Amino acid sequence: MNVILDIFSSTVIAGIVILVMMNFKLFTTDAKLSSDAELQLQTNTKTLAQILDYDLRKIGYNYNGTAIITAQAKRFSYWADTDNNGTPEIVTYFLGDSTIVPTPNPRDKNLFRVIGTDTTGGAALGLVDVRFTYRTAAGVITSIPANIKYIEVGIWTQSPYAVRKYGDVSDYLYNYWQLTVNPRNL
């Protein structure tokens, strides 16, 4: 009787061990997917920051007068000679609508970048929100174009696909990047 009980309980425990190991294998696969998605998201976030950093440094280049036209939290417009041809253009950044971005994530949006008379275009890259903050030379928040000396940009990003985490719960990965640009021509 004892031997049968021993064999029975060992079989049960062996079954549990096998289940745990299978679960572990699933976990490692999920972790790898999550890790790859995280890396992709971080790369996208950094790319967005680089695009903004590259553009915003040129604010006021080859333009005389107050270069900033619109200074709002979700919309920013300014004069800059982006192509260095001696003639400044109006550059406008604004946050688009999530419906035009074809990903399963319902929150990601386009950050539109319109230069001169170009047709509207911009990057999505998992962007879910952007916030422009404008500061004076003393660091005080302002919305008066003539007083703006540097610009802070908060970038919120999420992965395009939900990743399974913490058991059966799936969620989108997220990141936040804060960028400060101090354009020479302001």
Add this chain to the structure above:
Amino acid sequence: MAIGSLVLLIITTLNFNSSYLYNSNIEIENKVMLTAFSLADAMIEEVKARSFDEKTIQFTTVNPSMLTSSGSLGPEAGETYAGFDDIDDYNGYQRLVSAPHAEDYTIKTVIQYVNGEKPDEVSAIQTFYKRTTVYVTSPYLKHAVKLSFIFTLK
């Protein structure tokens, strides 16, 4: 045999849980580090908007001994953050920042004169090179994020 299997089960479960926890910690730390790096970079950009030295706000100088002495780097008497007008006012400056997904990042800046020929070497006398080092710490980070930038008057 049953006891042996039970021990094996416990060991496997413990390993699984610790691995799970470790992975989650690494993921969170990774995120926090990215934001911390951006905050350090933003701090350096803010410092860039200031003059090189209190003595060069109006007129530049060709003589480094005219600059603020290394022992006096920091805000002038009575000067507060809103009045910071030169780089070394940020020496010892510290502030707490809360980003959307993680709170309590502490940003601290240290300003030092460095040797122009050897930028890693701190100089006890005034030079035309000021190194700004920004440290960002967080309760979710094991080590501080450190970012340096050298400003020059030349």
